[in-house]
Amino acid sequence: MRRIEVVSSVLTKNAQAAAETRARLNAAGVTAVNVMSAPGSGKTTLLQQTLQSLPDIPAAVLVGDLQTTRDAERLAATGAPIVQINTGRGCHLTADQVAEGVAQLNLNEIRLLFIENVGNMVCPTGVDLGEHLRVALLSVPEGDDKVAKYPTLFQGADLILLTKVDLLPVLPFETGRVQRDLAQVNTRAPLLFLSTTSGAGMAEWLSWLRQQVRGESCP
Amino acid sequence: MHEVSLAMEVVRQALEAAANAGASRVTAVQVELGVLRGVDPDAMEMAFTAVAAGTAAEGARLDLREIPARALCRQCGTEYAVAIDHYVCPRCQAADPRLLAGNDVVLRSVECEVPEEECR
Numbered sequence: 651m652r653r654i655e656v657v658s659s660v661l662t663k664n665a666q667a668a669a670e671t672r673a674r675l676n677a678a679g680v681t682a683v684n685v686m687s688a689p690g691s692g693k694t695t696l697l698q699q700t701l702q703s704l705p706d707i708p709a710a711v712l713v714g715d716l717q718t719t720r721d722a723e724r725l726a727a728t729g730a731p732i733v734q735i736n737t738g739r740g741c742h743l744t745a746d747q748v749a750e751g752v753a754q755l756n757l758n759e760i761r762l763l764f765i766e767n768v769g770n771m772v773c774p775t776g777v778d779l780g781e782h783l784r785v786a787l788l789s790v791p792e793g794d795d796k797v798a799k800y801p802t803l804f805q806g807a808d809l810i811l812l813t814k815v816d817l818l819p820v821l822p823f824e825t826g827r828v829q830r831d832l833a834q835v836n837t838r839a840p841l842l843f844l845s846t847t848s849g850a851g852m853a854e855w856l857s858w859l860r861q862q863v864r865g866e867s868c869p
Numbered sequence: 870m871h872e873v874s875l876a877m878e879v880v881r882q883a884l885e886a887a888a889n890a891g892a893s894r895v896t897a898v899q900v901e902l903g904v905l906r907g908v909d910p911d912a913m914e915m916a917f918t919a920v921a922a923g924t925a926a927e928g929a930r931l932d933l934r935e936i937p938a939r940a941l942c943r944q945c946g947t948e949y950a951v952a953i954d955h956y957v958c959p960r961c962q963a964a965d966p967r968l969l970a971g972n973d974v975v976l977r978s979v980e981c982e983v984p985e986e987e988c989r
Contacts, residue, residue, distance in 0.1 A: 651982060652890065652981050653979070653980050653981075654886050654890050659976075773870060805956055805964075833964060835955075836964050836965070
């Protein structure tokens with residue numbers, strides 16, 4: 651019997667594909683944002699409004715779903731380049747899938763790439779897609795205990811959006827609980843209160859995006 | 870989570886390591902599970918057994934070791950232990966960790982049988 655030292659990450663394949671995508675994006679001056687949340691938190695609606703609100707920053711979206719092209723159809727109405735990735739039964743996007751999607755885009759024509767991940771608070775968290783930033787959405791109807799229940803999603807986020815805040819008056823949601831739970835897992839990411847229905851927080855969201863876009867001539 | 874795809878990659882890498890060493894069979898693999906990955910050890914055992922069947926790693930023993938999570942506080946530079954539900958720096962109370970350990974799954978080593986004639 652011989653014991654052979656290997657000392658190799660089992661996650662290498664995805665990590666390598668993600669690194670290659672990140673390098674391609676860097677070379678083209680494109681900032682990529684991985685948008686994650688449970689199903690129905692408002693990712694697609696937010697991206698629809700966002701695409702229409704940043705006329706000076708050309709953007710594209712890769713949207714991942716198990717089935718249907720519905721999200722891509724909704725987003726395509728904005729005129730931005732949209733690529734739908736159907737995973738079949740896959741519960742999260744993979745770096746290989748994103749690389750294929752990126753290959754269908756002309757990176758020289760965009761500065762911002764949104765990757766709308768499969769609606770899922772668990773599986774996408776462990777998978778590097780080659781993005782620069784991660785945004786996690788939590789919507790008011792989901793309940794104020796979800797940060798504690800799904801810590802990994804929120805720990806890894808660069809920005810956290812509490813969406814559908816127009817519903818706060820009619821639901822027993824304590825924003826203080828979200829803030830307290832976030833203090834245990836992530837004090838770095840800003841928490842923005844947002845509503846695509848009322849427009850609340852949209853200016854702050856767009857401002858954050860503008861600051862993140864690479865190649866902006868800022869200090 | 871995703872123990873089957875992890876097991877597939879473990880078996881693939883183990884078989885590759887064994888082949889490179891001129892070995893005919895894999896009899897055991899040592900895998901480290903970072904706690905932040907949320908891999909269920911029982912599911913990993915079942916997946917590994919299933920995936921290894923029909924390969925040169927069939928029947929191999931799977932030795933799992935849990936790797937605790939450690940982080941460096943980005944605010945004050947303290948190195949501290951973290952867990953899947955707790956990332957607060959004990960010195961400055963920030964939850965702004967750069968993860969140092971416990972966030973990977975590593976194939977550490979492989980035990981093989983080499984053909985009788987070869988002694989390396």
